[in-house]
Amino acid sequence: MIEQELEPNKSEDVKFLPENSNAIETVEKKEPKCIDLLNKTACVLFGMGWLPLHFVFSQIPHIIQTAPEKWSLPSQVVIVISLGNIIVLIHYFNKRRLLSYDTTLIFATFIINIASLIAIAFTFDIVVPINGQPHSLFLFIFIFFLASGGCMSVLLFLPFMSRLKKEYLVPYFIGQGVDASVPGLLGLLQGVTSDGNCPNSSEMVFSSRYFFLLGAFFVILSAISFFHLNKQVESRVRSKDESKSSNETKTNCQRSYYVLLLVLQAISSFFQYGIMTGLQSYSCLPYRYGKLVYQVTVNANQFLGGIIVYLISLTELKSTRRLLVISALQMCIISYEITTAFMSPTPPMVLSLFGSVHIAFVWIIGNVTLFYTKLSIAAILREKSPKHLYYYGAATQVGAAAGALCSFVVNGKFLNFAVNSICTILLGDVKKRYATEIDTMRENAYQIFKTGRATGIENYFFFLRDFFIEILGRSIKLYGDRFVQTVIEEHRASLDENYIGDYIDAYLLQQKKEKESSGIKMYCLLLLCLSNPDKELVACLNEIIQTASESTGQTEAFLLLHTAMHPEVQKKMHEELDEVLGDRLPKLDDRSSLPYTDAVIHETIRINSIAPISQVHVATETTQFCGYTIPKDTFITFALREILMDPEIFEEPEKFKPERFLDRELKSKLIAFGLGKRACIGEVISKNTLFLFTTYFFQKYCISLPKGYENPSTEPEPGFTTGARPFKIIIQERR
Incomplete structure (x- = not known):
C-alpha cells in the first residue's frame, strides 16, 4: 500500500512513523532561499483575491461623475456585489461534485476576473436605456462577474493553500491585507475628477479605462502566481489516507469546537467587511481633527494591513485561550466604536485633542484584533483537512454579506436630524x-x-x-x-x-x-x-x-x-x-x-x-x-x-x-x-x-x-x- 502511494522518481525521503500512527510524514529537502522567497511572493500575489473589486471601488468617485445613476451608483454597486453570493450557494450545494475540480475552478475564476476588468475598461461609460431610463448595464453585468469571482476566491483559495507548507499561510494573508492598497496607491497617482465645486482638485493623470487595464495586469500576475504554486502542489507528497485522517479529526476533536471557531470568524467578517465600514465616518468625523482621524484609520487598515498580519504571525496563533481573550476584547472595542457612531455628532471628548487621539487608537487596535482573529482561526483549521478551510471561507462570506446588508440599513439616519x-x-x-x-x-x-x-x-x-x-x-x-x-x-x-x-x-x-x-x-x-x-x-x-x-x-x-x-x-x-x-x-x-x-x-x-x-x-x-x-x-x-x-x-x-x-x-x-x-x-x-x-x-x-x-x-x-x-x-x- 505504501509502495503504491509513492512514486520512485520523487526526490524526497520517507520517514515511517511508529506502528500506531496512521499517516506518513515526508521530509522534504530544504528549498534554496531564492526559491522559498519566490514561493512566498507568489502566495502574496495569490492572496489578493478581491483585488479586481478594489479596482472598481477606487474608480467609483470618477465614474459617478458621468454615470446616469449618479449619486445612487455606490448603493447599486453594493447590491450587485451582494448578488455575487449566488455563485457561492450554487457551489455549496454542489461541493461534493465540484471538490475534485477546485484547481480548474480557480483558473476559471482568474480568467473571468481578467476578462471582466478588460470588458469594464471599454464598456463602463456605455449607457443602455431600460424602460425609458438610462442605466450602466454593462458596468453592472461585469461587476457581478467580478463579485462572483471574489466570493469564489474566499471558498477556494484557502483550501488550496492547505496543500502547501504551513509557513506559506502567513504570506497568503499578507496578500489579503494589502490587496486594497495596490489600487489605492494607483488611485492617488491617478488624481481626482474636478467637478467645479470642490477647490484644490488636481487633474487626472490617466483615465479610468487605463486604470481598469492596469487592474487586469495585476490579476494576470496573480494568475501566474497560482500556476507556479500549483506546480509546487503537484510535486509534493500528501498524506496516505486523507479521509481516514478526517474521520480521526471528528473522533478526536469535538465538533462544537470547530463550530465555535467558524461562528467567531463569521462575526469578525460581519464587522470587518460590513457594518463597521459604514459606521466609521460617523464615529471619527465629529472629532476636532475628524478628517485627519478618519483618513489615518482608513489608511492604516488599507496600507498597513500586510505589516499587521506579519507582526501577528510572529505571535502564538494556535492558542485557543488567547484567541477567546482577544475575541472578547474585540467585541468590547467594536461596542465602543458603535456607541460613538450612534452618539454622533457629540461622542465623548469630541472637542478635545485627546478625544481625536483616543478614537484613532481605538479604531487601529480594533483592526488589529480583527486581523488576529482571522489569522488565528485559519492557522488552527489549517492543521486539519481542506474541508475545514472551505467552511472557513463560507463563514467569512456569510458574515461579510450580513454585515453589508446591516450597514446599508443603519446608514439611513439623515432624515431624523x-x-x-x-x-x-x-x-x-x-x-x-x-x-x-x-x-x-x-x-x-x-x-x-x-x-x-x-x-x-x-x-x-x-x-x-x-x-x-x-x-x-x-x-x-x-x-x-x-x-x-x-x-x-x-x-x-x-x-x-x-x-x-x-x-x-x-x-x-x-x-x-x-x-x-x-x-x-x-x-x-x-x-x-x-x-x-x-x-x-x-x-x-x-x-x-x-x-x-x-x-x-x-x-x-x-x-x-x-x-x-x-x-x-x-x-x-x-x-x-x-x-x-x-x-x-x-x-x-x-x-x-x-x-x-x-x-x-x-x-x-x-x-x-x-x-x-x-x-x-x-x-x-x-x-x-x-x-x-x-x-x-x-x-x-x-x-x-x-x-x-x-x-x-x-x-x-x-x-x-x-x-x-x-x-x-x-x-x-x-x-x-x-x-x-x-x-x-x-x-x-x-x-x-x-x-x-x-x-x-x-x-x-x-x-x-x-x-x-x-x-x-x-x-x-x-x-x-x-x-x-x-x-x-x-x-x-x-x-
Whole structure:
C-alpha cells in the first residue's frame, strides 16, 4: 500500500512513523532561499483575491461623475456585489461534485476576473436605456462577474493553500491585507475628477479605462502566481489516507469546537467587511481633527494591513485561550466604536485633542484584533483537512454579506436630524434614554401634516378640533402628552437655578419666579389647569415639535437644492466657515460671526416659504387700515408667499440672492413665520436648528447637481406646508 502511494522518481525521503500512527510524514529537502522567497511572493500575489473589486471601488468617485445613476451608483454597486453570493450557494450545494475540480475552478475564476476588468475598461461609460431610463448595464453585468469571482476566491483559495507548507499561510494573508492598497496607491497617482465645486482638485493623470487595464495586469500576475504554486502542489507528497485522517479529526476533536471557531470568524467578517465600514465616518468625523482621524484609520487598515498580519504571525496563533481573550476584547472595542457612531455628532471628548487621539487608537487596535482573529482561526483549521478551510471561507462570506446588508440599513439616519435636534433644544439630552419615543413623535408629526387636520380648518371652525383628534387617533396626542410630561417631571426634580440647559429648564425657572413674585396670580392660573399644572407647557412643547420639525425638514431640502444649483454660494460659505470655525464644531454663538451663512438660510426661507398663508387672526374691533374698513370679528390671514415675493420689498425676488440679507434692516421684513402673538411658536427653534444643520453640513461637505439631467424644479409641492419636489444631488466630502 505504501509502495503504491509513492512514486520512485520523487526526490524526497520517507520517514515511517511508529506502528500506531496512521499517516506518513515526508521530509522534504530544504528549498534554496531564492526559491522559498519566490514561493512566498507568489502566495502574496495569490492572496489578493478581491483585488479586481478594489479596482472598481477606487474608480467609483470618477465614474459617478458621468454615470446616469449618479449619486445612487455606490448603493447599486453594493447590491450587485451582494448578488455575487449566488455563485457561492450554487457551489455549496454542489461541493461534493465540484471538490475534485477546485484547481480548474480557480483558473476559471482568474480568467473571468481578467476578462471582466478588460470588458469594464471599454464598456463602463456605455449607457443602455431600460424602460425609458438610462442605466450602466454593462458596468453592472461585469461587476457581478467580478463579485462572483471574489466570493469564489474566499471558498477556494484557502483550501488550496492547505496543500502547501504551513509557513506559506502567513504570506497568503499578507496578500489579503494589502490587496486594497495596490489600487489605492494607483488611485492617488491617478488624481481626482474636478467637478467645479470642490477647490484644490488636481487633474487626472490617466483615465479610468487605463486604470481598469492596469487592474487586469495585476490579476494576470496573480494568475501566474497560482500556476507556479500549483506546480509546487503537484510535486509534493500528501498524506496516505486523507479521509481516514478526517474521520480521526471528528473522533478526536469535538465538533462544537470547530463550530465555535467558524461562528467567531463569521462575526469578525460581519464587522470587518460590513457594518463597521459604514459606521466609521460617523464615529471619527465629529472629532476636532475628524478628517485627519478618519483618513489615518482608513489608511492604516488599507496600507498597513500586510505589516499587521506579519507582526501577528510572529505571535502564538494556535492558542485557543488567547484567541477567546482577544475575541472578547474585540467585541468590547467594536461596542465602543458603535456607541460613538450612534452618539454622533457629540461622542465623548469630541472637542478635545485627546478625544481625536483616543478614537484613532481605538479604531487601529480594533483592526488589529480583527486581523488576529482571522489569522488565528485559519492557522488552527489549517492543521486539519481542506474541508475545514472551505467552511472557513463560507463563514467569512456569510458574515461579510450580513454585515453589508446591516450597514446599508443603519446608514439611513439623515432624515431624523430635524426632530433629534429640536428635541435636544427643547427637552435636553434625552436621545439616548428615549430614542423610541422620539422616533414615534417624528412619525406622529408626519401623520399630522399628512391628514386633513393640516389644512388648518379647525382654526376657523373651532368645534372641529375634537373631530380631527378622533381622525388622527387620540393615541397620537396622548402618547406625546405622556412622554413630554415624563420629561418635565424629570426636569423639575433636578432643576438648578444656576443652569438653564434647555427650553423646559427656562420655562420652569420663569414659572418659579412668577410664582414667588405674584403668588395670587399664579395660584389663579394653576386653578385653571388644576387637573394638570403643566398642561400649557405640554401643549406648547408638542406644538413646537410638530410644527418646527415639519418646517425645518422641508427648509433643509430647499437649502440643499438651491446651494447645489449655485456653486458660487457654496464657495463663499466654505470660505467663511473655514475662516471662522476651522475644524471645531459650530455653536449658536457663531451666528453673528457667520453673516453670509446666516443670509443663505434667510434667503432659503424667503424664496420657498414653507407656509404660504399665516395662521388665522380675528379683528377684536372695527379697524381702519390703508383706506379699508375691517369689521369686528373678521377672520384675517396673511398671504405670506405674496409678501415674500413682492418686488417692492425684495429686488428680483425670483432669484436666489443671499447677499440681500446682509442688510440687517431687510431681515426685519422677513415674516415667513407670521406676525403678532399668533406667529409660529417654532420660529426660534427652527432657525436655530437650520443654523446648526447648515454650518455642520457645509463645513464637511460640498454638493453638486448630477450631469446629464435637467435642472430640478424649484417650484414647491402644494399643500398646507409646501415641500421640495424630488431631486438628485451628489454629496462629496470636502478635501
